[in-house]
Amino acid sequence: QVEQSAYDYIVAGAGAAGIVAAEQLSQSGRKVLLLERGGPSLYSTGNTQQVLTWNDTMTTYEARPSWHWDVPKGIAQAAAELYEHLPGTNLASEDGKRYDDAAFDITSRFLLANGWSETDAIKDPEAKELVYAHPAWSIANGLRDTPVRKILDAAKARACFSLQLGAKVLRAIRTGSKVTGVEVERADGTREIIPLAEDGALLVAAGTHSTPRVLFNSGIGPAAQIDIVAGGTTNWIELPVGRSLKNHAVATITLTGAKENVPALHATAFPSPSQENIDLFAHSSGVLMQSSQRLNFWTSLNTTTTRQYAVQGTVRAGANSTISIQLYLTHGTSSLGEVSITPDGKTNMTISPLLRSAEDREAMSAGVNMFLEYARLPDSILTVADNVTAEAILTKIASGAHNLGTAQMRVSNDGKSVVDEDTKVWGTDNLFVVDGSFHPKVPTGNTQAPIMIAAKYAAKRILALRRDW
Numbered sequence: 001q002v003e004q005s006a007y008d009y010i011v012a013g014a015g016a017a018g019i020v021a022a023e024q025l026s027q028s029g030r031k032v033l034l035l036e037r038g039g040p041s042l043y044s045t046g047n048t049q050q051v052l053t054w055n056d057t058m059t060t061y062e063a064r065p066s067w068h069w070d071v072p073k074g075i076a077q078a079a080a081e082l083y084e085h086l087p088g089t090n091l092a093s094e095d096g097k098r099y100d101d102a103a104f105d106i107t108s109r110f111l112l113a114n115g116w117s118e119t120d121a122i123k124d125p126e127a128k129e130l131v132y133a134h135p136a137w138s139i140a141n142g143l144r145d146t147p148v149r150k151i152l153d154a155a156k157a158r159a160c161f162s163l164q165l166g167a168k169v170l171r172a173i174r175t176g177s178k179v180t181g182v183e184v185e186r187a188d189g190t191r192e193i194i195p196l197a198e199d200g201a202l203l204v205a206a207g208t209h210s211t212p213r214v215l216f217n218s219g220i221g222p223a224a225q226i227d228i229v230a231g232g233t234t235n236w237i238e239l240p241v242g243r244s245l246k247n248h249a250v251a252t253i254t255l256t257g258a259k260e261n262v263p264a265l266h267a268t269a270f271p272s273p274s275q276e277n278i279d280l281f282a283h284s285s286g287v288l289m290q291s292s293q294r295l296n297f298w299t300s301l302n303t304t305t306t307r308q309y310a311v312q313g314t315v316r317a318g319a320n321s322t323i324s325i326q327l328y329l330t331h332g333t334s335s336l337g338e339v340s341i342t343p344d345g346k347t348n349m350t351i352s353p354l355l356r357s358a359e360d361r362e363a364m365s366a367g368v369n370m371f372l373e374y375a376r377l378p379d380s381i382l383t384v385a386d387n388v389t390a391e392a393i394l395t396k397i398a399s400g401a402h403n404l405g406t407a408q409m410r411v412s413n414d415g416k417s418v419v420d421e422d423t424k425v426w427g428t429d430n431l432f433v434v435d436g437s438f439h440p441k442v443p444t445g446n447t448q449a450p451i452m453i454a455a456k457y458a459a460k461r462i463l464a465l466r467r468d469w
């Protein structure tokens with residue numbers, strides 16, 4: 001079945017990047033279609049399935065703000081425009097009080113004693129050396145402020161924009177280097193082709209793990225994937241799709257023996273809160289507005305390698321009088337992983353990118369040891385058990401859920417990249433990748449804000465390119 005209406009721009013995937021890019025494109029007045037395989041995410045946008053047990057007009061994502069914001073260096077204008085829509089706050093509770101803040105209190109004194117200082121991560125995002133801050137949250141009017149709530153609404157207000165949920169993009173339909181449409185599978189399993197206008201473009205924004213699958217199925221990727229998806233595909237474009245997967249590795253350091261009372265947030269605090277906290281939440285206040293992190297920090301590291309490394313972290317009271325530090329290896333990360341596609345069409349992470357290189361392991365070890373050494377100083381207000389070592393902590397490395405790089409950008413088609421500086425896939429006329437997949441490095445900070453800013457900037461460049469294809 002072929003759907004007849006042709007679009008100037010089709011965006012595949014309505015996540016952080018896809019929403020921002022589609023909204024930017026819709027500002028041009030051209031016909032934009034945003035396709036998302038999932039359903040609505042917020043109660044206010046139609047998700048009535050996953051409501052909170054204590055509030056049946058809200059999903060967890062509306063109530064629990066857990067996305068914090070880090071403004072990356074550069075791309076200033078796109079960042080400024082985005083932050084106008086989605087401002088951050090580091091005082092989540094509307095009554096101006098901080099609740100359950102003992103973990104911030106004790107950890108800040110622990111860091112101050114070791115030469116760190118407090119910063120405001122929203123006012124001074126460039127401060128990244130021996131600094132800590134109250135977490136910055138994306139909250140407005142008492143609710144989590146998301147691209148779905150703000151930026152998607154701006155696009156929906158334009159007649160040229162449409163959104164289809166339950167629409168999984170299987171592949172780009174290509175004639176040689178030119179994409180002419182997409183094949184989509186609907187929630188009921190039916191398939192159809194949606195055409196692009198003669199001078200249209202496809203922007204893939206299915207996320208770092210799914211964008212490679214869309215590209216493989218479109219006949220774009222490493223030769224090793226040809227046998228798996230070759231059926232019906234001609235004009236294979238050989239590019240290292242799925243390679244260069246990157247992520248923040250996370251080490252958990254548990255500091256015990258706090259000599260002061262640091263009460264842990266109870267496990268039921270969010271799923272079944274007290275009436276007092278529900279009443280406070282009704283006034284956009286209290287512990288339910290704050291999620292569970294209490295302090296964020298950033299610094300660079302000294303290592304014996306030539307790479308410049310940095311770490312960031314989040315702090316919470318993991319148990320009573322126990323501080324749990326999640327340490328993320330950020331800037332400098334060199335380890336690369338890989339995703340590929342299985343014969344039944346699923347994404348498979350064949351190589352994990354976490355601490356694969358000796359340099360990354362040394363850097364993470366240095367970061368962990370920095371905190372262990374602080375905690376072993378004679379007068380430290382936080383202490384650590386004698387038998388805890390960096391080696392043991394590194395055996396339990398976790399994912400920072402900040403995956404990037406499977407269609408990475410470079411200035412030339414040198415065998416290591418998939419897209420050019422306009423995010424256009426090498427060897428194609430009108431196929432772009434605008435999500436976390438194209439990012440060549442992990443940021444010194446979390447990924448969502450840099451991904452949205454880069455997607456906004458990419459969409460502007462794509463609009464400007466229009467006359468060239």
Ligand SMILES: Cc1cc2nc3c(=O)[nH]c(=O)nc-3n(C[C@H](O)[C@H](O)[C@H](O)COP(=O)(O)OP(=O)(O)OC[C@H]3O[C@@H](n4cnc5c(N)ncnc54)[C@H](O)[C@@H]3O)c2cc1C
Binds near residue numbers: 037167170
């Ligand atoms: C548990 C968790 C916690 C996180 N916490 C933070 C945080 O606190 N701060 C932060 O900055 N970042 C955080 N991140 C990372 C952040 O969510 C991602 O970096 C960001 O969402 C990536 O944006 P994206 O647009 O590249 O991909 P995504 O946001 O993943 O968007 C991809 C979209 O495409 C859709 N899709 C996939 N395949 C198809 C297809 N074939 N057809 C149509 N649609 C498709 C998906 O359903 C999805 O909606 C977290 C991630 C996780 C998993």
